[in-house]
Amino acid sequence: MVLVLALGDLHIPHRAADLPPKFKSMLVPGKIQHIICTGNLCIKEVQDYLKSLCPDLHITRGEYDEETRCLETKTLTIGQFKLGLCHGHQVIPWGDLDSLAMLQRQLDVDILVTGHTHQFTAYKHEGGVVINPGSATGAYSSITYDVNPSFVLMDIDGLRVVVYVYELIDGEVKVDKIDFKKTTATTHSAH
């Protein structure tokens, strides 16, 4: 069982002061094996904080990020799954599933994680899963109204991944989960 935390669009300090305290108390160091972050943290302090939760931290660049040397896209393999990471402002139209699916095909990944819209979504389609963990701080977005703070925790176990989404609604943390199964194991050979 491998736990992967997916979050992003915190926009600290431009649009939010800090993570909600209820989230902060849930995110304890040592419990999570990987963190993937879609971008727009925006400052180093936040990066340091995430690193303290888990040293294996992957970030892609959001347009407001202070750190400009991050990559635009990233891929990594965790267990049987290939994951792709991208902030999402590069994929137009923003939030459009078909365009995101194209990116997924291009990166050749089972799970694509993007952000930018501050809206949690999890789409399943023939190629795999597209997840948007939303904004962990509930930051203002021109695209989404009434953003609830949210993040995603993925539990990868063999060919199965359970996606837990944590949303802060009216002061309470609500959890939902979605199951995905891969049909075939990842092959590593080139075509």
Place this chain on the structure above:
Amino acid sequence: MIADGVEDEEKWLAAGIAGLQQNAFYMHRALDSNNLRDALKYSAQMLSELRTSRLSPHKYYELYMRAFDELRKLEMFFKEETRRGCSIIDLYELVQHAGNILPRLYLLCTVGSVYIKSKEAPAKDVLKDLVEMCRGIQNPVRGLFLRSYLAQVSRDKLPDIGSEYEGDADTVVDAVEFVLQNFTEMNKLWVRMQQQGPAREKEKREKERSELRDLVGKNLHVLSQIEGVDLDMYKDTVLPRILEQVVNCKDELAQYYLMDCIIQVFPDEYHLQTLDVLLGAFPQLQPTVDIKTVLSRLMERLSNYAASSADVLPEFLQVEAFLKLNNAIGKVIEAQPDMPILGVITLYSSLLTFTLHVHPDRLDYADQVLGACVRKLSGKGKLEDNKATKQIVALLSAPLEKYNDIVTALKLSNYPRVMEYLDSETNKVMATVIIQSIMKNKTHISTADRVEALFELIKGLIKDLDGTLDDEVDEDDFKEEQNSVSRLIQMLYNDDPEEMFKIICTVRKHILAGGPKRLSFTVPPLVFSSLKLVRQLQGREENPFGEEESTTPKKIFQLLNQTVETLSNVPAPELALQLYLQCAEAANDCDLEPVAYEFFTQAYILYEEEISDSRAQVTAIHLIIGTLQRMHVFGVENRDTLTHKATGYSAKLLKKPDQCRAVYACSHLFWVDDQDNVKDGERVLLCLKRALRIANAAQQMSNAARGSTGSVTLFVEILNKYLYFFEKGNPQITVAAIQSLLELITTEMQSDSSTPDPAADAFFASTLRYIEFQKQKGGAVGEKYEPIKV
């Protein structure tokens, strides 16, 4: 020489101990054979060692302790003797035959102890006799130890309430009288030590006196333990007598120690009830006594007492503690005009802590204290003393911690005035403390007035105060400071739009004075606060009967325009462009076409004139296209102009792949799902074809420059876009077009001159899989995809 002196002392001590032990040995032999006479003879000889003048108090103590142990055994023997029939009165008389007075008195005290225990005489008579006889020793060190011995052996034999020694004639009054007398005499001896010896050894004497102070203080401790000493007795007898001695002895060391001792040893309720008397003593002390420390400790004790339970608070009010302390401090400061500023601040700091604990609701008291501080600080200019500045920070932090609410602290009118006296470094430190307090307590500052007051307080962070040099500031520290200001802006909030707008204007006024370095930190949070307000107003109906002055989105957009403009001073064109686009989207949601167009214009101007870095251009283009794609407010003309420009920029990006991608992204500008009038199939196809041409050109360039045609990735991307629009029902995208693109890619991949690229291969493979999958879907989609051959 000192080294010699110490060596000598060691020798004498060793000799003294040897003598003592030898006589003790003989004394024991006598005790074992019940030989009273010999026991007395050898014990007197043993005690003679204590007659020495050669030892420092520290060493004398060692000798004394050994004697003390031996005397315990002697006392037990005396007790046995009385049981065997020897008369205690006789014994009492017998020991007075010892030759020298010091051994005589030690023996007398020892017998006296047994005498009291036997109850053959009232305790008070024996005690009185002993305490007076001890006057025979006027040498300070010897006298102090002797009386200390007396205190020790009499401790458990005082006629206290409920003790076995209490009787009709013996009361607690006598016990108190005894201890007070012993104390008085001991203090006199102790003070006399100061006069002994040559003037140049003053320091040494003071050190020696320090070593002995607990002997004197012990008496006060004993007094505090006497059950019968209740508040009345303390007020009427004990305290006045002690204070009399303290004041009259006119000795700096004694006064300081004893005042502190009184405060530490007696209960806090007593202090409260005798506050007048206690405080009244301070002005009578020697001018060199460190009164401020003692006063501070008194206030500290009382503060803790107040904090311990709410029940005691009424008592404080009843005795008007605050008033008395305030006056006392005022008098002390007046009496010592040369008191260093650190002392003054320490006093007021303790008083403030006291006030916060005892009168948490009396903001006026707290303000008074701060006001007194300001008056004392005025005329001195900015503080240079590090310790004093630290103390001021502690002074100012106390209300923050107590109230957990900056708003309350803001009501203290003297608070900002105290801050005026801090140098800029400390000002910043204090400002940071204030911000941290707000963040920790999640306080929302909700009126423009309070925001104004707050920003006045933290102005050290908001702008360069006079006298600061830019170079001095560490870059990382600066970033941290400004980020905290940024976060702070998130906490300034009010549900009421009018008030919120006022808050925004206030904040804006302050941050614009911050200079170019700060703007890129402070402008974004202000912009987003404003956009949130716009969204809030959006939800409401525009009130046609509303006042001219009321806040409207239009007004906010005007303000935003002017605010984002200031970033050109930094300069920060990329940030400004992003913010303009955010504003454009917000204007779009408000259906304000001219406003949205203006924002786009500003963004485009920045792109053309200020953004020259390739990578920055790519990001900017993506944002422009992404934003424009979502606009529904533009009429045809405006939309066309903006779209035309955007496609133009895309085609002029430096690197061919970037060009290609930007151009095919532009295709989405002509096809928006939820806007039926924006579904121009032809223009979409034109974009895609243009993208293809660029991809081709890229291949050719690659061939020319490197000998191989490079990767087919771009073609696969464009293919995917063809499929996208094909699915959406763009009639211009035909099966044939798709088919030929498929063949093109396949050919390219198989060609000799192509660079093998596993990623591109995988991409193509998954695209083909997608096509297959769509075919399998059946229904309308399946039918569409059916003709495509892979």
